[in-house]
Amino acid sequence: MALTKAEMAEHLFDQLGLNKREAKEIVEMFFEEIRTALERGEQVKLSGFGNFDLREKKERPGRNPKTGEEIPITARRVVTFRPGQKLKSRVEAYAGTHR
Amino acid sequence: MTKSELIDLLAAEQDHLAYKDVEEAVRKILERMSTALASGERIEIRGFGSFSLHYRSPRIGRNPKTGDSVALAGKYVPHFKPGKELRDRVNSAFQEGGAITLASDDPDSDSEEVDEEQVAAAR
Numbered sequence: 001m002a003l004t005k006a007e008m009a010e011h012l013f014d015q016l017g018l019n020k021r022e023a024k025e026i027v028e029m030f031f032e033e034i035r036t037a038l039e040r041g042e043q044v045k046l047s048g049f050g051n052f053d054l055r056e057k058k059e060r061p062g063r064n065p066k067t068g069e070e071i072p073i074t075a076r077r078v079v080t081f082r083p084g085q086k087l088k089s090r091v092e093a094y095a096g097t098h099r
Numbered sequence: 100m101t102k103s104e105l106i107d108l109l110a111a112e113q114d115h116l117a118y119k120d121v122e123e124a125v126r127k128i129l130e131r132m133s134t135a136l137a138s139g140e141r142i143e144i145r146g147f148g149s150f151s152l153h154y155r156s157p158r159i160g161r162n163p164k165t166g167d168s169v170a171l172a173g174k175y176v177p178h179f180k181p182g183k184e185l186r187d188r189v190n191s192a193f194q195e196g197g198a199i200t201l202a203s204d205d206p207d208s209d210s211e212e213v214d215e216e217q218v219a220a221a222r
Contacts, residue, residue, distance in 0.1 A: 008132075
């Protein structure tokens, strides 16, 4: 099972004095504000968690994997995530079964 | 945008909530997300993206100072895959603005220098 917005809202409802509507709204707005900042070309730094960075990719040659036809992949801006040290060390400690 | 700027923005929008509640909510959201990843659970936010763990195989590393070999254990690292809405919004703002001037203060982002030709092409 994956963690979803609904579960995060439920968590805020349980842990803080927020009602369900408020909890749902703040979770929604949390992600929306991050998207909006990235959309206007701004990096987002969430200390302890990680940074959402923007990178500009130049046009490069691509290929339609089905037809083999060559089509250029246009220049674009993409989002990357760099986990912070704290998150990295917490995840590193995860001893899950590697498949 | 930093965490505290994000809190300020949210507090301004949710003016029926006390500032400290918004602050606490942001802290709890991030803590819940970190806990999920630390226990090997994925995170899926529609329109934003998903976080999962990627495995890194054990390898022989080197102490850069002494040159000695060190055996490094396999480990997991967090990975983010942007969702379609996020990808599209970020890229279409870029295409429309022809905004080649990305203020990057990230010291180790490899420099993808933008040349005149690309600027012209983006217009």
